Amino acid sequence: MADLKCISCGSCGMPMRESGDFALGNVASLYCSHCTDEEGKLLPYETVLKSNVHYYMSSQGIDESAATELAKNLLSTKPAWKRSH
Amino acid sequence: MLKVQTRKEKKEQTRLKLVDSGMSMFAERGFLSTTMTEIASNVSVAHGTVFLHFPKREDLIVAVLDEFGTRLADAFEEASRKKESLRGVLEAHLSVLKTYEAFYARIVREEAHLPSKLQSLFLMLHAGVSQKIYLASEKELEKGNIRKFPRHLLFNTWISLVHYYISHKELFSPQGSVIEEKGSEILNHFMNLVRK
Numbered sequence: 001m002a003d004l005k006c007i008s009c010g011s012c013g014m015p016m017r018e019s020g021d022f023a024l025g026n027v028a029s030l031y032c033s034h035c036t037d038e039e040g041k042l043l044p045y046e047t048v049l050k051s052n053v054h055y056y057m058s059s060q061g062i063d064e065s066a067a068t069e070l071a072k073n074l075l076s077t078k079p080a081w082k083r084s085h
Numbered sequence: 086m087l088k089v090q091t092r093k094e095k096k097e098q099t100r101l102k103l104v105d106s107g108m109s110m111f112a113e114r115g116f117l118s119t120t121m122t123e124i125a126s127n128v129s130v131a132h133g134t135v136f137l138h139f140p141k142r143e144d145l146i147v148a149v150l151d152e153f154g155t156r157l158a159d160a161f162e163e164a165s166r167k168k169e170s171l172r173g174v175l176e177a178h179l180s181v182l183k184t185y186e187a188f189y190a191r192i193v194r195e196e197a198h199l200p201s202k203l204q205s206l207f208l209m210l211h212a213g214v215s216q217k218i219y220l221a222s223e224k225e226l227e228k229g230n231i232r233k234f235p236r237h238l239l240f241n242t243w244i245s246l247v248h249y250y251i252s253h254k255e256l257f258s259p260q261g262s263v264i265e266e267k268g269s270e271i272l273n274h275f276m277n278l279v280r281k
Contacts, residue, residue, distance in 0.1 A: 008155060013209065015158050056208060059215035061237030074205035077147055 011035035011048055011080040031080070042080060049075060100138045100148075102128045107149040112188035116146060116195050143200045150192070150206050157185055158213055165217055171231065171279070174221040175243065175272055178214055182247065183264040193252050215240035222279075231279045242278070246271050 008015050009032035016022050016032055023029035023036035035048050042048075052071035056062045062070065075081045090098070106128040110119045121142055125135040139145035164177035182189055192199070192207055218240050225231040234242075250263050250271060258266040 013151075013154075013206075015155065015162070015213075017162065052209075055212050058236060059212035059219075060208065060241060061235070062208070069201070070205045070208055073202045074209055077151070077202055077206070 009035055009078075011042060011075070011078055012052055013074065013078055035080075045075070045081060045085060048081075096138075099130060099134065103130060103135060103138060103145065104148050104152050106130075107145055108153060108188055111146075111149060111191055115191055116199055121145065143202070146200065147202055147206070150203050153185070153188060154206055154210050157181060157189075157210060160184060161214065161217070169221065169224060171218065171221040171225045172272065172276055174217050175275065178218075179247070179264050179268045179272065182251070183262055183268065186251070186262055186264055190251050190254060193248050211240070211244060214244075218243065230281060232281050234279065239279070243275055246275060 010030040012032065012035050014021070014032045014034065016027075019025045019027050021032055023031050023033055024040040025033075026040065029036070029040060031042055034051060035043055037043055049068070049071050052074060053064065053067045056067035056070050057064060072085070076085050103124060106124045107119075110124050110127055121135050121139075122132050124145070125132050135145070139148065160181045161177060164180050165174050168174050168177050192203075196204060196207060215236070219236045222231060222234075222236075222239055226233055247264075250257055250267050254263040257263050
């Protein structure tokens with residue numbers, strides 16, 4: 001695809017490089033395809049949290065409670081959640 | 086024609102200067118020994134201005150690590166894009182770590198003393214690397230080239246080796262880059278461990 005400046009998802013921080021990384025393939029979206037539903041709307045906090053917990057656990061074998069803390073801390077730094085969590 | 090900077094652009098430029106300054110000073114002197122004042126004066130920004138951008142020290146550290154994470158992830162993506170083999174992906178990982186070795190080493194050494202948000206960001210970077218290694222390893226498995234390992238152990242074994250050398254750089258490579266000097270040895274050893 002055309003040269004696209006890499007930005008990160010405003011919900012989970014995942015780098016978004018290709019159109020497929022963005023919600024609905026729309027490069028103007030603030031969020032990634034993993035953090036949004038089939039209409040491109042941001043998923044609920046608990047759903048995004050669960051998915052990030054799973055990512056920590058599967059990638060590094062981190063204990064579930066530790067992974068939950070890591071994911072909560074991570075999401076609290078992101079624009080979508082920093083005011084509410 | 087000269088473009089007149091808007092107030093917003095100037096503000097963003099100052100913010101980036103502070104983040105860059107933080108990255109180089111943390112790399113040089115460590116997170117624990119570098120003050121906000123030093124980071125600001127390094128780029129001739131007034132002491133009070135730093136707090137307009139980053140009210141707490143932790144906010145600046147998070148911004149620096151966020152920026153570092155983006156640069157590292159971009160560089161790793163670029164370096165590993167055409168690498169399909171496990172060795173190729175690991176070589177790409179080492180090449181990126183070599184580029185950012187000084188700052189990365191500080192995180193590895195001081196991670197336990199850093200705010201928990203930073204550990205979250207750092208371990209999320211690992212998750213991205215782990216994912217690439219896993220995808221490459223699956224292809225190698227299909228070809229019968231390597232033995233099967235649980236996904237997390239494959240990554241944890243690799244990163245443990247790399248971090249051990251990075252955190253003890255003075256012992257292995259006191260004069261220069263430990264990745265430059267020991268990277269091939271680490272990589273060859275790891276490949277010998279996983280090869281069928």
